[in-house]
Amino acid sequence: VQSGAFGACLMKEPDTVALCVRSMKKSTDLPVTVKIRTGVDEYDSYQLLKQFIVTVAEAGCHTFVVHARKAWLKRFSPKQNREIPPLQYERVYRLKKDFPLLEIIINGGIRNINEVKNHLGYVDGVMLGREVIRNPWILVELEQLVSEKSVSCNxxxxxxxxxxxxxxxxxxxxxxxxxxxxxxxxxxxxxxxxxxxxxxxxxxxxxxxxxxxxxxxxxxxxxxxx
CATH class of the missing domain: 1.10.1200 (Non-ribosomal Peptide Synthetase Peptidyl Carrier Protein; Chain A)
Structure with missing residues (x-):
């Protein structure tokens, strides 16, 4: 991934990501979103994260999906990076406070509906990944949460x-x-x-x-x- 210059390593190159966003915006009317980490290797300060958001948002991206972990590209494998770095939910919440006009969607380590409800008190949305494979029934529970009515499914x-x-x-x-x-x-x-x-x-x-x-x-x- 790093050798191909894509993935989390691009968080070190916000100008490149911004260029990609501009190119995609010119080529499609579909929404362009960016999924990021809270940091990468030594590039893990909140100030750097905030500057990344500013640069990419100015290019036309208004939705950021934030995996609430930093990535240790020099230390961990992709699988380890999904599990070992500690979760930083508060940092994602802070992004929403600092960028109220942007759509901030949180991701990472979310295992049940109660956690989803809690996150929605601070950010615009929640992304689930591996939990849907581990427990697909959570999709039914999410439907009930969103629709606020009983879902006729078992x-x-x-x-x-x-x-x-x-x-x-x-x-x-x-x-x-x-x-x-x-x-x-x-x-x-x-x-x-x-x-x-x-x-x-x-x-x-x-x-x-x-x-x-x-x-x-x-x-x-x-x-x-x-």
């Missing part, structure tokens, strides 16, 4: 609808193990989570009637109103 209905998708994709030549992968997190936090994952493993290995197999397993993740 895990059994999701599985039922997804089996139709699996059938179509299998016919198109997609491998079964990849199609089943998104279902593993559907049992996150439930008493039968381990049994559910074991059942998916068996379906992957046995490759029997997938629809019948999944429907037979749904009682494992049956939770009232969930």
């Amino acid at each position: 895990r059994q209905l999701i599985v039922h609808r997804y089996t139709d998708y699996i059938k179509c994709q299998l016919e198109a030549g997609q491998p079964l193990h990849l199609l089943l992968r998104p279902l593993y997190g559907l049992s996150s936090g439930l008493p039968g989570a381990r049994k559910w994952r074991q059942g998916l493993n068996r379906l992957t290995q046995e490759k029997t009637n997938i629809k019948q197999g999944l429907q037979a397993m749904t009682e494992i993740i049956t939770v009232p109103n969930k």
Whole structure:
């Protein structure tokens, strides 16, 4: 990534990022957004972060998605940089105070709806990444939060609808193990989570009637109103 001059290392080059934003703004009417860290290597002071925002915003970017961790490009791998550097939520909140006219969206280490609600008291939006894979049910909870009304959805209905998708994709030549992968997190936090994952493993290995197999397993993740 660094050798190709893209990714977090570009936070050291705000003028280059601004040039990219200007070029994209000239080429499309779609919104141009920039995703950043709170700092990179020794470039981690709040003043440098603030100056980066100023430079890029002047180029026409009005939405910044901020992963609330700095990146240690010289010390950690990309995977380690997603987990090891400490979270700096307060720094992201401060950005919103200093740039009230910009849209500031926070990202990093957000695991549940209560945390989402808390962040929304300080910034304009929340971005979720790996948590959606670990616990896809959080998308239903987010829909309820945004719509402020009950969402008529449960895990059994999701599985039922997804089996139709699996059938179509299998016919198109997609491998079964990849199609089943998104279902593993559907049992996150439930008493039968381990049994559910074991059942998916068996379906992957046995490759029997997938629809019948999944429907037979749904009682494992049956939770009232969930």
